[in-house]
Amino acid sequence: MGEQYRPQIHFSPEAHWMNDPNGMVYFAGRYHLFYQYYPGASVWGPMHWGHATSNDLVHWQQQPIALYPDSLGFIFSGSAVVDKNNTSGFGKNGKTPMVAIFTHHDTAQAKTVANTFQNESIAYSLDSGKTFTKYARNPVLKNPGISDFRDPKVMWFEEGKRWIMTLATKDRVTFYSSPNLKDWTKESEVGQGFGAHGGVWECPDLFALDYAGKKVWVLTVSINPGAPNGGSGTQYFTGQFTGHAFIPTDTITRWIDYGPDDYAGVTWSNTGDKTIFLGWMSNWAYAATVPTTKWRSANTLPRVIGLQKIGREFFISSQPIKQLDSLVASNKTQTAFKAENYHYTGPEKTPLKITLNTGSLQSFSLVLSNDVAEKTIVGYDSATARYYINRNKSGIIDFDKKFACYATAPRISHATTISMEIYVDAASVELFADQGLSVMTAIVFPSTPYNKIAISAIGKQKIKLLRVSPLKGIWK
Ligand code: FRU
Numbered sequence: 001m002g003e004q005y006r007p008q009i010h011f012s013p014e015a016h017w018m019n020d021p022n023g024m025v026y027f028a029g030r031y032h033l034f035y036q037y038y039p040g041a042s043v044w045g046p047m048h049w050g051h052a053t054s055n056d057l058v059h060w061q062q063q064p065i066a067l068y069p070d071s072l073g074f075i076f077s078g079s080a081v082v083d084k085n086n087t088s089g090f091g092k093n094g095k096t097p098m099v100a101i102f103t104h105h106d107t108a109q110a111k112t113v114a115n116t117f118q119n120e121s122i123a124y125s126l127d128s129g130k131t132f133t134k135y136a137r138n139p140v141l142k143n144p145g146i147s148d149f150r151d152p153k154v155m156w157f158e159e160g161k162r163w164i165m166t167l168a169t170k171d172r173v174t175f176y177s178s179p180n181l182k183d184w185t186k187e188s189e190v191g192q193g194f195g196a197h198g199g200v201w202e203c204p205d206l207f208a209l210d211y212a213g214k215k216v217w218v219l220t221v222s223i224n225p226g227a228p229n230g231g232s233g234t235q236y237f238t239g240q241f242t243g244h245a246f247i248p249t250d251t252i253t254r255w256i257d258y259g260p261d262d263y264a265g266v267t268w269s270n271t272g273d274k275t276i277f278l279g280w281m282s283n284w285a286y287a288a289t290v291p292t293t294k295w296r297s298a299n300t301l302p303r304v305i306g307l308q309k310i311g312r313e314f315f316i317s318s319q320p321i322k323q324l325d326s327l328v329a330s331n332k333t334q335t336a337f338k339a340e341n342y343h344y345t346g347p348e349k350t351p352l353k354i355t356l357n358t359g360s361l362q363s364f365s366l367v368l369s370n371d372v373a374e375k376t377i378v379g380y381d382s383a384t385a386r387y388y389i390n391r392n393k394s395g396i397i398d399f400d401k402k403f404a405c406y407a408t409a410p411r412i413s414h415a416t417t418i419s420m421e422i423y424v425d426a427a428s429v430e431l432f433a434d435q436g437l438s439v440m441t442a443i444v445f446p447s448t449p450y451n452k453i454a455i456s457a458i459g460k461q462k463i464k465l466l467r468v469s470p471l472k473g474i475w476k
Contacts, residue, residue, distance in 0.1 A: 001475035005292045005427040005445060008473035009327060009351045010281065011060045012298035013050055017042050019287065020151075020203060020264035021278050021299055022049055023066075023080035023100050025129075026271050031057050032129050033278070033299075034066055034100070036077060042296045043288045047074040047105070051129065056323045057276070057302045059474045066132055067100065067123060072139065073109075076118070077151040077203055078102030080129075081181075082270045087163070088181045090124040097124040099181055100132060101165065103150035104139055116143040118150045120167070122181055141184045146170050151203045153266055154181070160243040166206040166219070171197055173204045173221060175245065187244045190219070194251035196235050198226020203234075205266040206241060207275055209307040209316075216307055216314055217241040219248075220256060222264050224284050228255055229407035231285035232263035238307075238314040249314065256316060258409030259389060259440030260285075261428070262300050275305040277318060281428060281443060286400035291445050292427070300441055301423060301430060308437065315412050317436035320423065327471040328353065334466045339364045339457035344468060350449050351471040354422040359462035361416060368424060368450040370395075376429050376444050380418055385411045387438050389429060395446035405442075412437040417464070423471075424450060 006012065016039050023034035030053050037050030049067035052060045067075045080100045083090065090097035100123045109117035119139035123132040143149045148170040157164045157177075165176040165184060172191030176184040191201065203222040208215045220236040227233020234256045239248040256265065257279065265279025279300045282290070287297060303318035334344075339358070356366065358380075365379030377390040386408040391397070397404040413434035421432040426449065431440045455463060 003294060007298040007425045007427060008475065009324070009423065009425050009471055010298040010301060010428065011052060013037065013295050014062055015295050016040070017044055018050060018280070018295070018297045019044065019282070020077045020280050021266065022077050022102065024266065024278060025080040025082060025098060025269040027082055027098050028128050030055060030128070031268065032080065033060070034080065037065065039065060042293055047076055049075050049100070049102070053129070056326070057321050058323050058326065063130070066129065067102065070134065072104040072119070072121065073106035073117070074104070076103035076105045077264065079153045079266065080269060081154050081156065081163070083181065087179060088124065090126070092126060095126045097126060098129050099124045101152045101154045101181065103152065105150070115145045115147040118148065119143050120152050120165070120184070135182070137182070140182050141165070141176065148200050148202075153205045155206065155269065157243055164206065164243075166204045168201045168204050168221070171201055173201065173219065173246075188246075190246045190248070191221070194248065194253075195221065195237065196223055196226050196253050199223045203264040203266060206246065207267050208241070209275060209305065210273070211307050211309065211314070217246065218316060219246050220266070224263070227260070228258055229260045229405060230402060231260060231283040233257070234263065234265055234279065236316060252313070254315060256318060257300075257439045257441050258407065259431070259442045260405060260407050261443045262441040265300065267305065276321065277303045277305050279441070281441060285402040289399045290443065291396050291399055298428070303436070306436070310412055310414060310437070315437055318439050319432055319436035320421065320430075324353075327474070328469045329472050331467055331469045335464060337463055339455050339461040339463050342455040342463070344453035344466065346451060346453060346468070348453070348468055348470050349451060350424050350426055351473065352424045353469040353471055354420070354424065354453065355465065355467040355469070356420045356422070356463065357465045358418040359464050360460070361418065362457065362459050362461040364455060364457035364461045366422070367454045367456065368429065369452045369454070370446050370448045370450050372447055374446045376442070376450070378420070378422055378429060378431055380411070384408070387411060387431060387433050387440060389431060389440050389442045391442055391444050394444040407440060407442060409438045409440050
């Protein structure tokens, strides 16, 4: 796992095609990550669920494929839950079932006009996710005639003592409930008249966060195309969930990550008070043509989701999980210097974590570059109050004309200084600004690794702290 562009701090499959993370669940001391996988090539094809496990969400072990396509179709995206009370009856001899809920996508039927080719099915595992048995009476939720009817995300709703399925249904989200994961009843729909609608709605999620002792519910929905920086992206809404319906607080569209490469992300199931989110670090606009051929795609870093009130509105914050600190190999810290024309005397090798705190809100940029003058620029523009990642000259960009871009994100924080955490891997840059209130993820393909860091600013911006931390790779 040492090829050029092989992510060293992110999960990627050893070979072949991966897209959405699926079935993320914490079970018996291990984090499970399933994912959309095609083992036959490095482009999308008949979908399986690949599988990887981790004790810390940082180091991953690849596992055998968990779900194969069958007579009902390809195995599209979905979720997994721990059925502690054995509501499904799948548990035997005291063994708790892990139940996967996914979309069966029938390609033969997709060619007909009926629009009923996506249906929801289940499978269970009694050996901690090693092997799954598909339920004999699949599908458990039949399509009423909606062309896009997929990506079930299921959670246990304790107040109502039943399961809630959040399903993407074309241009909206539909909620279903079930006592046993097998029989589903439609509850309500949401999404008409608000949110971004530049593309089809996919991979939704619904979860509660705590704000000053009160529950605030968050509904996330990925859309493709129609994201703020082009192609694929994930919007979210805050509100209340009654057990039957989601009532949004307002109709403002917010984005979980404004960069071009965080898609189809959802949260882990069964992680208690912690809400941990993971996305697919790519974009449908060019995912199949990026210059890696043995495998294609990686995931973002796992992120802990929090909630903040800025002014009178709620915003999500996403911060890289703390366990990543275990990868820090060393730190080099410089304090209190002028941002104007500063060259960090490295060179340091990726993967890297860069921590930067400013003394004011003036514009500045941090330039990552290599020996052949390719660069990715991460910065803040005070005139527009926006963060940006500019990958127009980042390296190989000609595999798709939509790839080169100057992506921006609004600054949400009201603080009077800026803080940034930037994770630079072999083929990606992730910016977490202001404790994760403004987040951007972008993949990049420099012809040689970035080994230089410079800061530039026009005006009086002062850097209070710059810390460069080389990281150990996660693959043994
Ligand atoms: C999102 C998506 C899902 C679907 C899966 C198919 O990226 O289009 O809606 O289930 O990918 O691979």
